[in-house]
Amino acid sequence: MAIMKCNPVTAGRRNMSMLSFDEITASKPLKALTEGKKRISGRNNYGRITTRHMGGGHKRRYRIVDFKRDNFGVEGLVKTVEYDPNRNARICLVFFPNGDKRYILCPNGLTVGAKVVSGENAPIAVGNALPLKNIPVGSVIHNVEMKSGKGGQLARAAGASIILMAKEGDYAQLKMKSGEIRTVRVECLATIGEVGNGEQSLIKIGKAGRKRWMGIRPTVRGIAMNPVDHPHGGGEGKGKGGNHPQSPTGVLAKGYKTRKNKRTTVITVPRSIKKGPFVDEHLAQKCAVAKQKNDRKVIKTWSRRSMILPDFIGLNIAVHNGNKFIPLYITENMVGHKLGEFSPTRTYRGHSTKDDKKAKK
Known part of the structure; x- marks a missing residue:
């Protein structure tokens, strides 16, 4: 499906684009x-x-x-x-x-x-x-x-x-x-x-009236309102009173987490703003080359926190456990786990006094 750019016959259509609806x-x-x-x-x-x-x-x-x-x-x-x-x-x-x-x-x-x-x-x-x-x-x-x-x-x-x-x-x-x-x-x-x-996400709305056709009304700035309507309202000039950005009901607009904990039980790896689950770049490149050449040689890595991807299935990866490389054959059941889970270290090493007590027990 193609995206059609409108001719600039009016100010509203100058930056407007739409789908061709060919399908x-x-x-x-x-x-x-x-x-x-x-x-x-x-x-x-x-x-x-x-x-x-x-x-x-x-x-x-x-x-x-x-x-x-x-x-x-x-x-x-x-x-x-x-x-x-x-x-x-x-x-x-x-x-x-x-x-x-x-x-x-x-x-x-x-x-x-x-x-x-x-x-x-x-x-x-x-x-x-x-x-x-x-x-x-x-x-x-x-x-x-x-x-x-x-x-x-x-x-x-x-x-x-x-x-x-x-x-x-x-x-x-x-x-x-x-x-x-x-x-x-x-x-x-x-x-x-x-x-x-x-391609829907690539179109440009172009004018406010097109948003009104969709049933979306204007978004008025809180700083332009009266004190009765918004925490940022009122005052002389354009001041918002020195408080943090927030909604009309007082909920912080930046950095405030609204997700409920009870809904996170089905999430094994939370979303990352940048890249998602970590995978070592060198390891991913080695695995891609091994897949192309159908090479079954052991691939060595020190990255214990890298996540196992579906592309790694069928490969032999040796993970260092602090003492030596532990060879692993990647199967479907291992996808989604970290490499370090399958190459245990000799002793349990925690990061707090509670973890040290667990190790002694």
Whole structure:
């Protein structure tokens, strides 16, 4: 899909760009799979604003998308690729032989006339949905369930994808695009491939009115408000009173962590702003060369904190434990762990008095 740049006939269109919509094959949705959608403009049941900057926008009908993919064993035919105003990804209309018709997310490479199927014995092909236990390690997936049977919740936006890093017992390790590694049960369904329309993030809105069509209202600076409306409001000139940047309700805007601890139990490696999980560059280069040449020689490394990637499977890596190199043969079950976990040192060395007491015991 191409990105079209608008001619600068007006100030608003000077820096505007839009998608070409070449892949769209139908202009109207299937009415039976749509329903009315009432806008709430960021209000709750009391009518109070809970999410700011929401309101207005073009009228929409909600497309009922099948995130569960529970039509097991029935092969469907992709009839159309359609635009969905409620999400930035495209959707496909799939016809099944039993008369069922469903919308699914359109991944990259899925076109009109292609066939899709879901189930444990489905082939590994773009658009097919399988349990994680039947998907090979290293596969690119999307629309992943967090609870079996609940429907896909992870990687549903345009261009989103997840890499299946490893499978251990009843759980699978998933690497998000942010670098974070999560664990979900292997019975959860996932769809093969990457969500299409990845160029969506490259378009330029160009003017404020286009945001209003989307239902997004202006963001007013707190410093421009009155004291009754914002902690930064009031005062003479442009002063904000010397306090730290914060929201209208007083929540710090910079550096304040809002993630709840109870939600981090499924996260094995938290997301890193820069690179994600650490992997030694020299080790990664050596492994890449060994894979290309199909060389089975032992690769030596001192990097004990490097994470084992799916690319390392089948290689022989010797990890130094402070005394000597411990040879390791990398298997699927080792992916996602650190090399140091498989090359124990002679004695336990902690970093506090409590750890030293544990070592003595």
